[in-house]
Amino acid sequence: MNYEMPITGTMIWYYYICKREVWLMIHQIAADQEHEDLDYGRFISENRYNRSKKEISIGHIVVDRMRTENGQLIVGEVKKSSKFIKSAKMQLLFYLDNLRKMGIEAKGELLFPEERKKEIVEWNEEHKEELERAMKDIRKIARLSVPPKPEKISFCRKCAYKEYCWAEG
Template identity: 40%
Template sequence: MRITGVMVQYYFTCRRELWFFSRNLNFDFENDDMLIGRLIHGESFERDWKEIFLGDARLDVVKRRGKLRVIEVKKSSRLEEPAKWQLRYYLYLLREAGVEAEGVMSYPEEGRSERMGLNEEDVKILERAFEDIKRVISLERPPRAEKKPYCRRCSYRDFCWV
């Protein structure tokens, strides 16, 4: 069963969103937030842009300055913790491949970034999350909808609240 970085982010955001995503159900690629995010992503690291595929994961930007650096670009820090878990997942995959790297969460519109690493507690949390991700996406029906602060801007909102 493949697990992607987006799945890890959705797991830490909303299990229902993860379930829908795992079934390719009507993901709203024309959602304004998605379009703006792709634009920011493309413009923020234009000359340094590298896209690396590591298994089923697509790492946004990779630079080498001493240590390998993986940069995860997000439109805003609204979903900061789930985005950090997505980045930790990429660091985990690299570690499993024998490559030590550091991560950077970048929020170009907010003019800030944060360096991150991967510690043993993070590894344990991720490995438990992998098992639960498999459980969630194997469910016959989606988990119950839970009202969260970011629901109104979610591309899956119509599956939960209409």
């Protein structure tokens, strides 16, 4: 039987930021414990806006908001900044896709209250294909015997692996 590594929303999030980080995370390479922005959980929850009592779980999916509008279920994610919008969008699409697999058709919205911005995210075949390509690529990255080479990006400054990737830099 073919084993398929389960993909998580966090993997999708990092895939669109840094593929090396995806490998390090999957291989459970310890991040810098001293780093103030360190772990993914903390970073993600800080990047989420006031994540608190309102969050809702469906199966293994946790979202910030859920409401219905004209009979349409709307799943909302609240973010502090739109800086990593592609990651946020694909992560939300991943949740929408998982909900569809449970028979729940929902529309997504990303909310950036500090920027007074809202982005509608809708599941469609094209997005689904993009998501599937990303999931396939994540599994391919996971199978690499060494991590992809580091590439300097703005996220490195905040990354818990900064010392690991750029120690001599």
